[in-house]
Amino acid sequence: MRLAAIILGTCAAASAQVLIDASQAAAVLRHVDPQANASLRCETRPVAPTLGFSLRFQTGYEVSVPLSQFHGPGHRISVLLKVTPEARDGQPAYLLRSFDLPDVPDTEFVAEVAGSFLVGQGSYHSMAIVLDDVNRVCRSDWRMEVKPGRSERNRLLMRPNTVAPLSTGTSGGTPVTDATLSRMTIFLHAAPLIPGTSKLLPSDVLTVTGSLAALLEQLPARSVRVVVFNLEQQKELYRNDGFTGRDLEQVTRVLDGLQLAMVDYRVLQQPQGQAELLRALMHREGHEASQSDAVIFLGPDASAGGSESPGEADPIVPRQSIVYLRYESSVPWFSVTHVATSLGLAADPRPKYPCQMWPCSIIPAQRTASPDVELNTRTVSGRGAIGDAIRKLKGRILVVRTPGDFAKAVDQIGRPGR
Numbered sequence: 001m002r003l004a005a006i007i008l009g010t011c012a013a014a015s016a017q018v019l020i021d022a023s024q025a026a027a028v029l030r031h032v033d034p035q036a037n038a039s040l041r042c043e044t045r046p047v048a049p050t051l052g053f054s055l056r057f058q059t060g061y062e063v064s065v066p067l068s069q070f071h072g073p074g075h076r077i078s079v080l081l082k083v084t085p086e087a088r089d090g091q092p093a094y095l096l097r098s099f100d101l102p103d104v105p106d107t108e109f110v111a112e113v114a115g116s117f118l119v120g121q122g123s124y125h126s127m128a129i130v131l132d133d134v135n136r137v138c139r140s141d142w143r144m145e146v147k148p149g150r151s152e153r154n155r156l157l158m159r160p161n162t163v164a165p166l167s168t169g170t171s172g173g174t175p176v177t178d179a180t181l182s183r184m185t186i187f188l189h190a191a192p193l194i195p196g197t198s199k200l201l202p203s204d205v206l207t208v209t210g211s212l213a214a215l216l217e218q219l220p221a222r223s224v225r226v227v228v229f230n231l232e233q234q235k236e237l238y239r240n241d242g243f244t245g246r247d248l249e250q251v252t253r254v255l256d257g258l259q260l261a262m263v264d265y266r267v268l269q270q271p272q273g274q275a276e277l278l279r280a281l282m283h284r285e286g287h288e289a290s291q292s293d294a295v296i297f298l299g300p301d302a303s304a305g306g307s308e309s310p311g312e313a314d315p316i317v318p319r320q321s322i323v324y325l326r327y328e329s330s331v332p333w334f335s336v337t338h339v340a341t342s343l344g345l346a347a348d349p350r351p352k353y354p355c356q357m358w359p360c361s362i363i364p365a366q367r368t369a370s371p372d373v374e375l376n377t378r379t380v381s382g383r384g385a386i387g388d389a390i391r392k393l394k395g396r397i398l399v400v401r402t403p404g405d406f407a408k409a410v411d412q413i414g415r416p417g418r
Helices: 003-010 022-029 202-218 245-256 273-286 385-392 403-414
Strands: 017-020 043-051 057-066 076-085 093-100 109-119 122-132 137-146 163-165 181-189 221-230 235-240 294-299 321-327 361-364 396-400
Touching: 017 109, 017 163, 022 076, 022 093, 043 122, 043 137, 043 202, 057 076, 057 122, 057 137, 057 202, 076 109, 093 109, 093 163, 109 202, 181 202, 202 245, 202 294, 202 403, 221 245, 221 273, 235 245, 235 273, 273 385, 294 385, 321 385, 321 403, 385 396, 396 403
Parallel strands: 181 221, 181 294, 294 321, 321 396
Antiparallel strands: 017 093, 043 057, 057 109, 076 093, 076 122, 109 163, 109 361, 122 137, 221 235
């Protein structure tokens, strides 16, 4: 059986990262030449383990692959990750993720793919094998250590020396007897978490997906609606009325494909567009056949300058709780390190150029290292469009700067009578 057929049979959907067993991993590895360390040029960048909003340590990787190695249609990139606890009885975990490439022309652009997972306290050895559809491979190894602080040890939800996919505990469809809420709606603002940045950083995607997974787990509801929007583009990007943890990958793809640097000129001619988008989202929510017990806005705010809407906010449905978890941060929650591989590409600090409908990002090739994050000249006001809308609706605004803030906010939302 060809390697591509094995991978296709293992991944339930293109771009989905799945936890596979040792026999499935062995089937993939049997087609990998142990001496072929540099037949595929790539660079792997590990993401340092960071305590996430689910009170689990979240980590991951980014891989850059020059597209000059491919030509035409039908190509695929897969990443097989083996994570082994260094504890005596530690069992390795295998994660597999695949990405279909479109028809690739002659180009110097670089494809970036990424994955994220959860780990418990302990030390781990990670090995990433990047494969393509003609069995070329690129390997990298790194070691990571997860050491929670004294105040964090008693709050962790994962056992030491264990590995799990990001969707752990978020399968959705919570039984009636276990659900805190009947229905919950989450409005996710897909925007950079650090004021002034011109692109969604990998740490932003990890933070947003991790906090969304934590909300699903810590506020169990029989039914969940998730809406992703962007105020800069004044656009709704994604809607799912039956969202579960298995759909986190869909949100990741939306965030990966967000082109923040490209705004339609017609949007710039609508100074009230941000407020009007929020009003339209809440108007539709208020007229849904199935009303939510809780409506939660999640993410950073946007500048409210010139965005005041002349209309009044729609009234709140009786007994409906509206809360805004406003992210405020001056530094990324997650940091990326570099592992020497056969490619030697440095992280490109310029804005990415994601392709529409791709499960990956495309950036111009660049070999000059620069640790700085490119900033634009946009400044962030103390007021924000989402905050103004929440005040009109007489909802609550809870500022989130740390996982501890997030845990307290979720506790307030889930507390009866609040």
